[in-house]
Amino acid sequence: MKKYILICLAITLIAQACKKENIHPGGGSKPPVVIIPDEDEVVVPDEPVSTAPVTGELQASAVGFVYRKVNVTTGYNKHLFLDVDADGKTDYNFVSVLFMENNKPNLYLLATTKTGSGNKILIQKSAEKALNSLYTFPVNKGDAIKPATTAKTDWSANSQKGLIEGSSTVNASKQYFGLWKNQQDKYLGIKFIIKGKAYYGWIKLSHNAAKDEILVSEYAYNKAADQPILAGQK
Numbered sequence: 001m002k003k004y005i006l007i008c009l010a011i012t013l014i015a016q017a018c019k020k021e022n023i024h025p026g027g028g029s030k031p032p033v034v035i036i037p038d039e040d041e042v043v044v045p046d047e048p049v050s051t052a053p054v055t056g057e058l059q060a061s062a063v064g065f066v067y068r069k070v071n072v073t074t075g076y077n078k079h080l081f082l083d084v085d086a087d088g089k090t091d092y093n094f095v096s097v098l099f100m101e102n103n104k105p106n107l108y109l110l111a112t113t114k115t116g117s118g119n120k121i122l123i124q125k126s127a128e129k130a131l132n133s134l135y136t137f138p139v140n141k142g143d144a145i146k147p148a149t150t151a152k153t154d155w156s157a158n159s160q161k162g163l164i165e166g167s168s169t170v171n172a173s174k175q176y177f178g179l180w181k182n183q184q185d186k187y188l189g190i191k192f193i194i195k196g197k198a199y200y201g202w203i204k205l206s207h208n209a210a211k212d213e214i215l216v217s218e219y220a221y222n223k224a225a226d227q228p229i230l231a232g233q234k
Helices: 001-020
Strands: 065-074 080-082 092-101 104-113 121-122 133-135 153-155 162-171 174-178 186-194 197-206 213-222
Touching: 065 080, 065 092, 080 213, 104 121, 121 133, 162 197, 186 213
Parallel strands: 133 162
Antiparallel strands: 065 213, 080 092, 092 104, 104 162, 121 153, 121 186, 162 174, 186 197, 197 213
């Protein structure tokens, strides 16, 4: 009889523990409740565990250039804070934002700069998109990244976000938009400031549609102020 009572007590304690921890007795956590945001509500994902900027690994390069490898993917809730001049401070942010637009959820993968830094991103001249963003321009290998822009491109304004790639799901079908859709090994032109002087460089990006991610593989810049660099030059 005593043994029977102990067994019943043990079963009761296990059931209470499962209820408190929201765990099914059969194993596995209870599925989370998915909350769909209201129209035009911006949902900022949780911050990553570490927000320390990434510099990458220094590689051999031609005289007058700095070249580093990164090989980090950015996507929903996977942020990257890039420190191109290795001073311990973030120069470029690669972040994701999920928000409702036209009654459907949209995921934007964005490149941004710190407000007031003077850092710029090469963008395409066009009408402004959601979230104060403009399409970032994918540069082909060998094309010059320099102070002067073209009829199609410009350097981003202060506090302006660069839209790399966006996606939305309609009737179980995912649709992509942006100039980096399915693009591989293209280059994002950058202009950043060190001690009041402008330096030009590139960051190599590739879009993975299957995972809805952007691979930030490597970057380089010209160590001479106000001097151009060719996309891919290192």
